[in-house]
Amino acid sequence: MTPLRCAFVVWIGWLRHFDAAAAWTSRTAWSPGFRSSRDVATGCAAAPADAKSDAVAAVTGVTLKVALDANGAAADRAANESLRFTCGEALDMVHRLRCCSDAVLVGRGTVQADNPSLTVRRTPCDRQPLRVVLDPRLELLRQKTDQGARFALLEDGLTTVVYHTVPDLDEDSLNLLETITVVYVPPTKPSGDNVPHGDYLSAATLTRDLRDRFGVNHLMVEGGPLTARQFLYEHQVDRVILVHASLCFRQPLESGLTEKVLVDAGLEKLGTEPCGVDQIEYWSRPELPWPTTELSKWP
Template identity: 30%
Template sequence: MSGACVTLKLASSLDGRIATASGESRWITSEASREAVHRLRAEYDAVLVGAETALADDPELTVRLPGYNGRQPARVVLDSRQRLSPVCKLVATAREIPTYVVSTTPPEPLLVDAGVRVLQVRAVGEDRPELKAVMERLAAEGLHRLFVEGGGQVAASFLRCGLVDRIEWFRAPIVIGGEGRPAVGALALAGLADAPQFRRSEVRDVGVDLWERYERV
């Protein structure tokens, strides 16, 4: 894999939900799917999530596979207000694994002191980082291949901007219903012709789940 590439990873129910209405999400997909995600992470320069995912799940965003001792991808959090706690896993390990916070405000000293690299970019809409500016700043850091892991608002933002090259979609054989939280947030489409289009390139079983791969048309 070479050059700039943005891959969106989605792990959902059959009806495209990533959590119940109350926010329960562990674990929708199987252990086999989660292992496949770890293998995918190892192929990218960085794993990217939004602040809500980082705050709710306190993830490590590392490659955790038996016997794996290869390079760890950088971790990137879109966090306009720099709300990450100094004791969360991402910040606590920032001196061991490159960790970036992309913000629309000047760097927070507590994060900088912990080893986090804060990248300030221009804002758009409701004080959200402008994604093309985000991509430019990350590329300047040598991070060209991004693995975007969610949640729904981040997925929608990348799709709205036409930045998603590939989708890795893991679907569990359960149905959550309309009150569940969607894998992709609102896209504000005027019509079907405006919908992002992808070509399915592969389908395989992974544990009890279905793994679908898509390429941008």
């Protein structure tokens, strides 16, 4: 074999080796459940298999997800119990979003009405997000202690943080699991007519404390309309995923999440995409691009 032919064969073999290595790197970097070092640091899950060509940007900030009926109502007063009303594809999206998040936050009312676990179950995920509950007067923990109420968040042994405004709390009286952490935050006097009054937990204070104390870079707010409006009124929301189910409630409970509320919160509508039989509205701060070029590719 001439020196020139030998060099050509070596060059072809090197190219084949490079192509194989590149293909392996691409497979592992975007397989469900795999996280690069950047993804671990930011709390951004790997992209789904069908999004390989649309790399997911590092996701930080606050993502608000709310489910409404076709007319924008939050719940059905005629229902005897709280039931899931969005389609399976929308529920899959919610679990992917949880997997993309360092923490998932809800208010006390959501826990009492739905008794959620807030865990990732419908998509591969290498760790569960931190669960965060806003319970100013610690009513959930008191109901558990005094009345034997059963809430999944407080019994399943996974890490949960409960924010409250009760000073000089005797934690021993609550009989907490080791996985439950209660954090005192002084109540903030709200400004304006559109925010809830009483023992108010500032959304700005909460997001800052979650970042500094627990390392939460991407927070998913999955609470009801009251918690959603709280974060919106304080301009703490970076993007919104608004799921509109295909059904209409018989006795609708209005959510108060109008387009004006979202616009006043500094958000703009990016578009609407189908998700199974439901529709999803995507909103974001004008200066913040969506994590993927195609809206439906994330989460």
